Amino acid sequence: MGNSIECVGAVKAIHQSDNVDRWKREYQCFKADFGDLPKDDDLASGSSVMILDTGEYAEYHRPTKSWNII
Numbered sequence: 821m822g823n824s825i826e827c828v829g830a831v832k833a834i835h836q837s838d839n840v841d842r843w844k845r846e847y848q849c850f851k852a853d854f855g856d857l858p859k860d861d862d863l864a865s866g867s868s869v870m871i872l873d874t875g876e877y878a879e880y881h882r883p884t885k886s887w888n889i890i
Contacts, residue, residue, distance in 0.1 A: 823853050823856060824849045824850040824852070824853045824872075825847055825848075825849040825853050825856060825857060826847065826848050826849065827845055827846070827847055828846050828847065828848055829845065829846035830843050830844070830845045830846070831843070831844050832844075833864065841862070842862050842863065842864035842882070843860075843862050843863055843864055843867070844864040844866055844867050845858075845863060845864075845867045845868075846867070846868050846869070846870075847867070847868070847869040847870075848869065848870045848871075848872055849869060849871060849872065850871065850872055850873045851871050851873055851874050851876070854869070854871060854878070854887065857869060857880075857887050859880075859885040859886075859887075863880055863882065864880070864882060865879075865880060865881055865882040865883070866879060866880065867879065867880040868880070869887065871889075876889050877889070877890060878890060
């Protein structure tokens with residue numbers, strides 16, 4: 821089985837903290853691919869992922885470049 825990560829939405833916005841355009845993205849994936857989610861420099865905090873097989877939800881924290889299940 822291949823990578824199950826799918827981007828289902830994206831909005832480009834200027835972030836006030838550093839006045840830089842970043843993408844706030846919404847993803848869906850399976851738990852097996854959670855560790856493969858992007859951690860790009862242009863990915864905004866608040867980007868999210870729905871993990872389809874477990875029902876978990878996570879958000880991206882840009883300063884630490886980490887995805888956190890909430």
